[in-house]
Amino acid sequence: MIWVVFAVLTGLAAIGVLWPLSRARGAPLDGDTAFYRSELTGIDTDLQRGLVSESDAKAMRAEAARRLMRTEGAREESGATSGTTWRRRIAALASIVMIGGVSLGLYARIGNPDVPDLPLEARRQAPPETPDLMMAISRIEAHLAKNPDDGRGYEVIAPVYLRLGRYDDAAKAWANVVRLLGASPVRETSLGEALVFAANGHVTPEALAAFQRALALAPQFQQARFYIGLAAAQAGDKTRARDIWTKLVAEAPVDAEWAGVVRERIRELGLPEAEASTDARPSSEAGQAIAALPDADRDTAIRGMVANLAARLAQDGRDANGWAMLIRAYMVLKQPDDARAALAQARKALADDNEARARVEAMASELGLGG
């Protein structure tokens, strides 16, 4: 529909511009003589008003006449009008190209033909099934302004604020949720998270307090522990941050997206990686012992452990976590070929366990080994 309007506008504009081209034109009007006559009248008026003397007026009339002759002469020099068909055709073509090309080309780049008008009144009256997030927010806000003790309302709107980047509002909303509906690990952590976002990623003391309250309620709550680790990292205690996060990763289900993020954070710390302690085998004590070794020795030690793991899995391959760990270890040791080989073995070994195989596949694709 809108393209029809555009087409009509463009067409009318083009026709309007091309119209004069199609008409034969007479000679240009002669303004010079008329001007000369009005000049003479002007001199007479000035003479009556005493603005020029009689003799000057005579001289001025002569001047005006000379000017008229000069312009007439100039016009004759410039020659008769010339209009050739080919020039008009080129002009017509050029204007069509300019009108069509410029308007469509530029509008295609900067326009939003698919976006309808969205006047406020229509949005207010829109049926509820058409989603207008912003209007919904404003409705909830209006409701909360009238019922400031509706904790449920705050709990609904708080995550929306966070998604929209209105972190301060999100923090206020979560604080109200906690005040009205009582604390829970999720609520306290969300409050802390909003505060962190509002502070450009910095874990403020206020936010830290919220995470600590969350952990007091549920000591194993992972999201809060991540932020406690972040606070430690920001405070300069990198080792503590790494320990907290490494433990988190170890607990993570293989398909947890956040585990990748945390691993990235651990890498950013720039510390030697502590061996992830999963339920698969190497105890955290063993890991710590290895971490304490000098570089060359530690490498040897790790390679030894990997070899052990590979040998164990070659005997009994029905351990998805084991395979995942082996593949990851090869990648860490920068032996991608071995990692790929291990992946192939894992696929074979887990052929009759779809769920376990999917977990390994997910982890492999996360490491860039997919396919």
Next chain:
Amino acid sequence: MIVETGHYALVLALALALVQATLPLWGSRKNDPALMAMAPSAAIIQFILVAIAFGALTWAYLTSDFSLANVVQNSHSQKPLIYKLSGVWGNHEGSMLLWVLILAFFGALVAVGGRRTPQNLLATTLAVQGWISGAFLLFILLTSNPFARMLPPPAEGNDLNPILQDPGLAIHPPLLYLGYVGFSITFSFAAAALINGRIDAQWARYVRPWTLIAWIFLTLGIAMGSYWAYYTLGWGGFWFWDPVENASLMPWLAGTALLHSATVMEKRDALKIWTIFLAILAFSLSLLGTFLVRSGVLTSVHAFATDPQRGVFILAILVFFIGGSLALFALRGPLLKAGGIFAPVSREGALVLNNLLLTTSCATVFVGTLYPLALEALTGDKISVGPPFFNYTFVPLFVPIFLAMPLGQVLAWKRGDLLGAAQRLVVALIVAICGGLILAAMQGEPVISAVFAGLSLFVIVGAFVEIWGRISGGGLSPSVMFARATGLPWSAWGTAIAHAGVGVSLLGLAATGWGVEKILAMRPGDHVAVGPYEVTLDKVEPRPGPNYDETVAHMTIRSGGNAISTIEPSRKFYRARQMTTTDAGLRTFSLGQIYAVVTEQNSNGEIDVRLYWKPYVALIWIGAIIMALGGAISLADRRLRVGVARRARQAAMQPAE
């Protein structure tokens, strides 16, 4: 769909501007009437398209369509209707769209009204106009697009800058833009004359109405801006020599000079090169003003957004048009035939003096405005060239202008009689001296105010001496005098009235010296004498507004013990923007004004009040309106309407007069 149609119409207008800028120019070079005839059509269609775009944006404001970023940033659903409307141009993007709308409007006017202008000149002029509007449309679409969408649309907007929530916004920018942009027409005419190589007295005739229109609107726009600043900024001042104000004053000075030199060109075929130069200068200064205000070089209420990209773009436009026109001028100027010769003591001579003084004062303002900016850019030093600089440079330049104005009006063309002219002005001189003395006796110190008041009376009376000489003369009956008065050319009346308006404004300015200022803390019930009046603070109370909270002070004005009026100075706190503005309390008594401003109430119940009595202050703006009226009367002159308009054929049918 309306919004996007407006958006598309704006893009299409750019395409039309390109057509208008190129093909008619080609036609004019080749003397092809068909190609030249494309120019008026393109100009009219371009105006319609920009008007559609402007209408679409206005509609979006009126319906609070918050899917437009521009509406979100500058509107609010609770805003009063008039500010939804004026808010369209109360921001960078919208004001640029208004700029282009007026530009296209003038282009269309030239196209419609220029049927009698030689086709060559018309086509080239409109082509140059096409270049200008093309450049600004490109600027809008690429850097300041008012149709940029915001998705998802917020439920509420950020409201308009509270200082701009004033009826002044509805009037001031359109008037000023009509003035600024009006000079684009004279510029285009000048560039066209240079391109075509034909510059003669006739050219001055074609350009005169456009210069007059631009000058009238610029005069009104500046006066309106000054009055707005006077009652909202709350300092009791009306002109601050602020760079933004100077940016509008410079084109006005150049335009005034152009108006006068074009008269000489039209009447005497002289000053041609100079007039063309002034036509280029007036618009160049308008562009400079736009650059200064829009680029963020200056931080003020006018700089809606500071964005380096926009500044560079406008600078490029500025360089292209000013540099291009001056290059054209340098190329073609020497080829022009010099015009008539005249004696120094003559009407032409007086107009040359006027031009010299006006351009010098324009240069003074230019230096005073740009020197601090250049210095800051080069060395980082911030200096302030304030009112003292302008008082010591600008005022001495204007005193000779005021003295010479009546003299020039009574001088004859070609050869004047200075002594005779002086004799005719004796009446004006006597009125000036007597009036000055009477005012000095009435108002007292300072002497300088009385001197300037006398000078202003000289200008006012002197403005009518020439006309009086024409219509009076030895015992004529009133009916004969009336017949003679109506028989005079309208332009003679226009000149006299406009010059008198200058005198009236000057009288208002002179009288500022007699003003009274009181700054004090008042409690409800206190009263204080200000000039001839007594002001009582009755009470201070809060008053809620639609999108602001107001603190109002109710005051009663008494004269000789009788209450004659009340004023309500207030402070408004705008909730959405968390900003406070002051509203002065104003009451006019016989051309003077009582002006009151309040600040916040102290804890002890006192409120700081600034009270002024400003005698004759209203004359400053009344004078400007009279000036504009004079311009309008001159515009209505017969010779502008029919002189050239009469076709040769018709002329042949009426051989004798």
